[in-house]
Amino acid sequence: MSPVPDWQVQSLDIDVKTPLIRYNAQRMHSHIPRLNLCLLRAKMLCPQIIGAPGYDESMSPAYQNLYDTICDKINISNHTSLLFTSHEHLEGKTIHASNFAIQAARQGIRSLLIDSNLHCPVLDFLFLGAHCMYGLTYILEKHIEWHDAVRETGFPNLDLLPAGRMIDERIDAINSSAMSALIHLLIEEYDLLVLDCPPLQHGTGTLFLAGIVDKMVLITGSGNNITRINETVTSLPDHVQDKILGYITNSFQIPRDNTTANDGYA
Numbered sequence: 001m002s003p004v005p006d007w008q009v010q011s012l013d014i015d016v017k018t019p020l021i022r023y024n025a026q027r028m029h030s031h032i033p034r035l036n037l038c039l040l041r042a043k044m045l046c047p048q049i050i051g052a053p054g055y056d057e058s059m060s061p062a063y064q065n066l067y068d069t070i071c072d073k074i075n076i077s078n079h080t081s082l083l084f085t086s087h088e089h090l091e092g093k094t095i096h097a098s099n100f101a102i103q104a105a106r107q108g109i110r111s112l113l114i115d116s117n118l119h120c121p122v123l124d125f126l127f128l129g130a131h132c133m134y135g136l137t138y139i140l141e142k143h144i145e146w147h148d149a150v151r152e153t154g155f156p157n158l159d160l161l162p163a164g165r166m167i168d169e170r171i172d173a174i175n176s177s178a179m180s181a182l183i184h185l186l187i188e189e190y191d192l193l194v195l196d197c198p199p200l201q202h203g204t205g206t207l208f209l210a211g212i213v214d215k216m217v218l219i220t221g222s223g224n225n226i227t228r229i230n231e232t233v234t235s236l237p238d239h240v241q242d243k244i245l246g247y248i249t250n251s252f253q254i255p256r257d258n259t260t261a262n263d264g265y266a
Contacts, residue, residue, distance in 0.1 A: 035131060035166065042125030048095045049126055050102045051155070066096070066248065067103040073245055074215055077109045081183060081193040081213035083243075085206050086220065087232050088199055093219040094122060096248060097196040104192050105158035111192040112150065114161045116174050116209065121163030123196060127153040128160070135164020140178045146186065159190075174205035183212050200236070207240055215245040 047054035050063065074080060084097035094117075101113040115123035115136065124132040128151055138144045150159050167173055174197075187193055195213065197206040210216050220229055233241055 038120055038122050038131070038166075039125055041120070042122040045095060045122060046126055048099075050099050052126075063099045063103055067100060067107075070100070070217070070245065076104060077191045079187050079191060080215075081187055081195065082245075083195045083197055083206070083209055083213045083216040085197045085210075085216065085218060086199045087218070088201060091199075091219045092248075093199070094126075094196050096217070096219055097194050098123065098126065101158055101192075101194040102155055104194070105155050108157060109191045110157050111194060112159050112161060112186060112190040113153070114186075114193060114195045115163040116195050116197045116205070118163050118167050118173055119198070121166065123160060124151075124162035127151075128162070132162040133165050135162035136182075137164040137167055137173065139164075139182060140173050140176060142178070146182060161186075175208040179205075179209070180212050183209070200232070207237065210240040210243050213243065216240070216243045217245050218247040220247050220249055 046052045047056070048059075049055060050060065070076065070082070074082075076082065082100075084093045084100070086093040098113065101111050104111045113123065113127075115121045117123075118137055121131075121135075124130065124135070132149075132151065134144055135149050139146050139149055146161070149164065150161050153160050173179070183193065193213070195209060197209055200206055218229075218233070229247055233244060
């Protein structure tokens with residue numbers, strides 16, 4: 001085992017019990033179109049989103065604590081961009097990104113939540129109740145302007161830029177000059193950008209975006225001890241390490257068996 005790195009990622013001191021459901025995505029992929037798989041993921045995540053049917057209000061203090069802790073470390077109301085990601089699949093990044101954006105909007109901060117998961121998006125289902133073809137993909141392909149894709153979420157001060165048309169998993173569209181230009185444009189229009197990004201293991205797009213945004217929050221499962229977290233962080237490029245604001249630990253237990261697959265991410 002390698003020694004604990006000298007550099008220590010700073011914990012946000014958040015310990016959130018998020019009961020994520022792991023499912024056999026590999027088996028589902030053979031029977032269910034990818035869009036339906038996204039809908040299924042959204043249905044499982046929906047009760048964890050603030051204000052959604054079935055949401056457990058006892059979770060609200062934890063998300064308020066998350067919001068307050070991040071605000072102590074960075075001014076999020078001054079045209080700030082914040083990226084949420086995880087090392088692996090199903091560690092809760094979509095839930096935390098969404099709830100942080102909702103908390104910021106409730107504080108009067110004009111916020112835009114961006115779904116950068118172009119291969120398996122769910123934020124349109126979660127906030128709008130249906131899939132949106134017109135979104136980030138079409139903007140990057142220069143078919144539409146950004147303001148034609150942004151949607152109101154129902155939460156005052158919170159807009160959503162959905163991923164739009166899903167693209168082939170072999171294409172890493174967010175790793176592009178068009179994406180960089182879009183982020184710089186949007187940050188002038190909103191007080192806060194919150195990006196829900198693919199896991200670090202899923203292509204290079206998230207690493208590219210980390211070089212553009214102001215700060216990055218890493219979501220990790222409770223099974224990852226500080227040694228493994230530090231090893232993960234120190235394996236990242238220096239410019240990405242410098243952007244990490246801290247990590248959030250999800251205190252949930254996931255049963256592991258031979259039928260469980262990691263395809264799809266939350």
